[in-house]
Amino acid sequence: xxxxxxxxxxxxxxxxxxxxxxxxxxxxxxxxxxxxxxxxxxxxxxxxxxxxxxxxxxxxxxxxxxxxxxxxxxxxxxxxxxxxxxxxxxxxxxxxxxxxxxxxxxxxxxxxxxxxxxxxxxxxxxxxxxxxxxxxxxxxxxxxxxxxxxxxxxxxxxxxxxxxxxxxxxxxxxxxxxxxxxxxxxxxxxxxxxxxxxxxxxxxxxxxxxxxxxxxxxxxxxxxxxxxxxxxxxxxxxxxxxxxxxxxxxxxxxxxxxxxxxxxxxxxxxxxxxxxxxxxxxxxxxxxxxxx
Amino acid sequence: xxxxxxxxxxxxxxxxxxxxxxxxxxxxxxxxxxxxxxxxxxxxxxxxxxxxxxxxxxxxxxxxxxxxxxxxxxxxxxxxxxxxxxxxxxxxxxxxxxxxxxxxxxxxxxxxxxxxxxxxxxxxxxxxxxxxxxxxxxxxxxxxxxxxxxxxxxxxxxxxxxxxxxxxxxxxxxxxxxxxxxxxxxxxxxxxxxxxxxxxxxxxxxxxxxxxxxxxxxxxxxxxxxxxxxxxxxxxxxxxxxxxxxxxxxxxxxxxxxxxxxxxxxxxxxxxxxxxxxxxxxxxxxxxxxxx
Ligand SMILES: Nc1ncnc2c1ncn2[C@@H]1O[C@H](COP(=O)(O)OP(=O)(O)OP(=O)(O)O)[C@@H](O)[C@H]1O
Ligand SMILES: [Mg+2]
Numbered sequence: 098x099x100x101x102x103x104x105x106x107x108x109x110x111x112x113x114x115x116x117x118x119x120x121x122x123x124x125x126x127x128x129x130x131x132x133x134x135x136x137x138x139x140x141x142x143x144x145x146x147x148x149x150x151x152x153x154x155x156x157x158x159x160x161x162x163x164x165x166x167x168x169x170x171x172x173x174x175x176x177x178x179x180x181x182x183x184x185x186x187x188x189x190x191x192x193x194x195x196x197x198x199x200x201x202x203x204x205x206x207x208x209x210x211x212x213x214x215x216x217x218x219x220x221x222x223x224x225x226x227x228x229x230x231x232x233x234x235x236x237x238x239x240x241x242x243x244x245x246x247x248x249x250x251x252x253x254x255x256x257x258x259x260x261x262x263x264x265x266x267x268x269x270x271x272x273x274x275x276x277x278x279x280x281x282x283x284x285x286x287x288x289x290x291x292x293x294x295x296x297x298x299x300x301x302x303x304x305x306x307x308x309x310x311x312x313x314x315x316x317x318x319x320x321x322x323x324x325x326x327x328x329x330x331x332x333x334x335x336x337x338x339x340x341x342x343x344x345x346x347x348x349x350x351x352x353x354x355x356x357x358x359x360x361x362x363x364x365x366x367x368x369x370x371x372x373x374x375x376x377x378x379x380x381x382x383x384x385x386x387x388x389x
Numbered sequence: 390x391x392x393x394x395x396x397x398x399x400x401x402x403x404x405x406x407x408x409x410x411x412x413x414x415x416x417x418x419x420x421x422x423x424x425x426x427x428x429x430x431x432x433x434x435x436x437x438x439x440x441x442x443x444x445x446x447x448x449x450x451x452x453x454x455x456x457x458x459x460x461x462x463x464x465x466x467x468x469x470x471x472x473x474x475x476x477x478x479x480x481x482x483x484x485x486x487x488x489x490x491x492x493x494x495x496x497x498x499x500x501x502x503x504x505x506x507x508x509x510x511x512x513x514x515x516x517x518x519x520x521x522x523x524x525x526x527x528x529x530x531x532x533x534x535x536x537x538x539x540x541x542x543x544x545x546x547x548x549x550x551x552x553x554x555x556x557x558x559x560x561x562x563x564x565x566x567x568x569x570x571x572x573x574x575x576x577x578x579x580x581x582x583x584x585x586x587x588x589x590x591x592x593x594x595x596x597x598x599x600x601x602x603x604x605x606x607x608x609x610x611x612x613x614x615x616x617x618x619x620x621x622x623x624x625x626x627x628x629x630x631x632x633x634x635x636x637x638x639x640x641x642x643x644x645x646x647x648x649x650x651x652x653x654x655x656x657x658x659x660x661x662x663x664x665x666x667x668x669x670x671x672x673x674x675x676x677x678x679x680x681x
Contacts (some may be wrong), residue, residue: 275521282477282517283534283586284510293533298524 134369141366144359153363159329161349161357168364173331174339175371177246178321179314182253187307189254190261195291198269210266217259225320228252233324240336244326247335252320257310264309268302269295297386304383311375315368318343342368430455430624431476431594434491438471441485445471446652449490451643455593458617458625460635460660463645463675468652469628472645473596475499476626477513478506494594511538514587518599520579522571522586527563530571530582534590553589557581557615577608581615588623595619597627601634613638632676636664644672 148166156167193213197206228248237243272295280290296303318341326338327348340348342364353361429452437447446468453459461469471480478499480486492499499509522530531550540546550567554560559581563574571582580600587595597616601609617638619625629635635642642664643657656669667673 275517275519276523278479278482279517279521279523279583281482282479282510282515283537284507284590285533285537286507289533289537293529294523294525 137362137366137369140362141359144356144363147356148360153360159345161353161360164356166356166360168342168345168360168367170329170331171340171342171345171364172367172371174246174249174325175315175341175343175368177332177339178249178253178325178341179311179375181246181250182257182314183307183310185250185254186258186261186310190258190306190310191265191296191303193258193262194265194269195296197266199287199291213259213262213266216255217263221256221317221320222323224252224256225323228320228324236336242326242336242338244324244338245336246325246332246339248324248326249321249339249341250335252324253314253317256317256320257313260313261306261310264306265299265303268299268306271302272298300383300386304379308376308379311379312372315372315375316343317341318347322347342371427454427457429453430495431626432491432493433475436472436475436488436490436492438468438475438480439487439489440483444651446645446654449654451654451657453624453626454641455624456621457640458620458627458638460639460642461626461628461645462630462632462635462642463652463655464647466650466652467645467647469645470598471652473515473598473626473628476594476596477510477515478504479515481506511590512592513594513596514590514592516580516583516587516595516597516600519603520576520583522574522579522582524570524572526568527571527574527582528567530586531589534586538590549589553585556588557585558611559585575608577604577611580604580608580612584612584615588619592623594624594626597625599628599630602630632664636660644669644675646671646675 144166148164152166153168156165158165159167159170197209201209228251232251233243233245233248236245236248276294276298277290280294285294321341322344325341325344327340327344328338329340329345330337332339346361346364349357350361431453433449433451436449436451438445449472461472463469474480475488475492476494476499480488488500494509494512497504497509523533525533528550531553532546535541535546535549540549551560551564554563559578562578571579574582580603584595584600600616601612604612613634616625616627620638620640627635627639639660641658642660644655644663645652646655647653656663656667656672658668662668663672664676667676
């Protein structure tokens with residue numbers, strides 16, 4: 098019992114208060130998401146009505162000034178850069194975590210972890226700058242012009258690698274040690290144990306890491322703007338310049354008005370859609386692979 | 390007393406044909422046919438184990454006979470689990486853990502430099518207190534050790550899985566749901582699956598660390614009957630706090646005790662000796678202490 102001058106607050110009332118506060122906060126978070134989605138819809142609605150939903154996918158090109166609003170080139174740009182980065186960063190990140198947990202010498206683990214945490218904290222504009230000054234010229238030497246899908250994928254990979262590695266690290270640490278002991282007592286080799294028991298047991302955490310990586314990759318704006326070349330076209334090979342949905346918004350928002358502006362909001366809406374689809378896909382895969 | 394009620398419960402359910410006597414709470418001692426020629430398989434010579442500088446047990450000299458069921462009893466902290474983990478070198482996992490003295494399994498010097506630990510653990514299976522099936526399907530739990538040792542032919546693995554599940558009395562319960570997660574089984578079923586997993590590679594020795602203590606009396610009885618049936622085919626070393634159980638199923642028993650925080654082997658011999666004519670005062674006290 099907590100005694101206050103005028104009221105006697107029993108533990109259960111404190112508890113009730115806490116529940117209300119927590120419920121309030123949860124509701125706030127939920128409402129915030131709904132508000133943002135609602136705002137996007139509201140702003141994008143004029144475009145869908147004026148220009149027509151199908152025009153976004155069937156127009157000749159993206160030339161807002163002339164009234165052409167085909168966003169598919171940028172959808173492909175965003176998707177390809179993200180997929181490439183996730184496909185590269187996922188195995189690398191998981192390998193890094195597995196190495197940390199099962200192979201690295203003890204003195205090495207903590208500094209290595211700190212380094213990855215540091216990498217996760219570097220602002221994207223710094224990665225972009227590095228890409229612009231170092232990576233793009235290198236790619237340019239290999240195959241001109243330089244700013245390209247490949248540069249985008251590389252930068253994104255480096256950016257989401259620490260996220261995935263840290264999440265994988267945390268989820269491997271959460272795998273109950275009884276599984277490990279059981280496997281070792283059975284005489285299973287380290288590699289079999291990791292591949293057949295530890296990784297499947299950590300699927301849930303691993304996929305959360307992948308989802309975060311996808312989110313970060315799709316949403317990355319500044320670095321993409323700096324290294325991808327921003328030409329509105331569907332890249333046909335790794336060395337083609339391209340433009341992502343996010344870079345498009347950042348580039349044109351400053352001067353866009355009326356339909357053009359609404360069209361940009363529509364692309365924001367599309368981004369949200371892409372993220373949701375990817376998250377659902379990862380969830381689906383996760384569910385098919387967990388036995389817990 | 391837990392052991393007594395177990396016997397009664399089993400009798401009521403007709404699971405065991407043993408009769409209870411009025412004079413001894415555990416019923417009359419049952420003379421077992423010598424399961425085995427007393428041929429020592431595991432031999433410990435002045436074996437001591439240290440966690441860092443703290444001894445867990447010291448100076449254990451003891452032989453464990455092939456094909457027999459040997460029980461380790463004793464108070465908490467007397468080093469029973471530690472002794473067990475020496476036999477399959479699970480001690481390797483604990484940093485700072487040192488083992489001094491001689492331990493041999495047949496002709497194999499367990500702690501020798503050149504001993505192949507994976508081979509050793511294939512010969513010496515282990516069952517833990519808490520059932521620890523891997524978070525995979527029932528089939529995969531059993532397939533994993535088989536595959537690890539090169540048995541990948543589907544027909545052969547299926548045959549071995551069926552045979553082993555039959556041996557542990559689980560086949561009829563799970564035959565049409567081999568692909569469901571093993572963690573959906575009941576505790577007792579999980580423990581029998583773990584035993585099956587250890588048996589599927591036909592080890593020589595089976596170590597069991599309180600295999601029934603996390604189970605309800607009924608499943609505990611089922612698992613106990615299973616363990617009793619392993620006699621002769623495998624050399625079973627079982628740690629148990631349930632003296633009635635040790636008495637019911639073991640051929641040989643030993644008492645571990647703590648002196649000044651250090652575990653010691655006080656007395657070992659046939660169960661009849663330990664429970665009927667204990668040579669050591671502590672044994673007599675421990676037996677009767679739990680009895681009264
Ligand atoms: N990993 C470890 N690190 C340090 N000390 C340990 C470790 N495991 C056990 N010990 C210590 O070694 C001693 C023996 O422990 P052990 O687990 O072998 O006892 P036990 O007889 O199995 O007890 P219980 O019946 O409670 O299971 C105890 O004092 C324990 O604190
Ligand atoms: Mg123990």
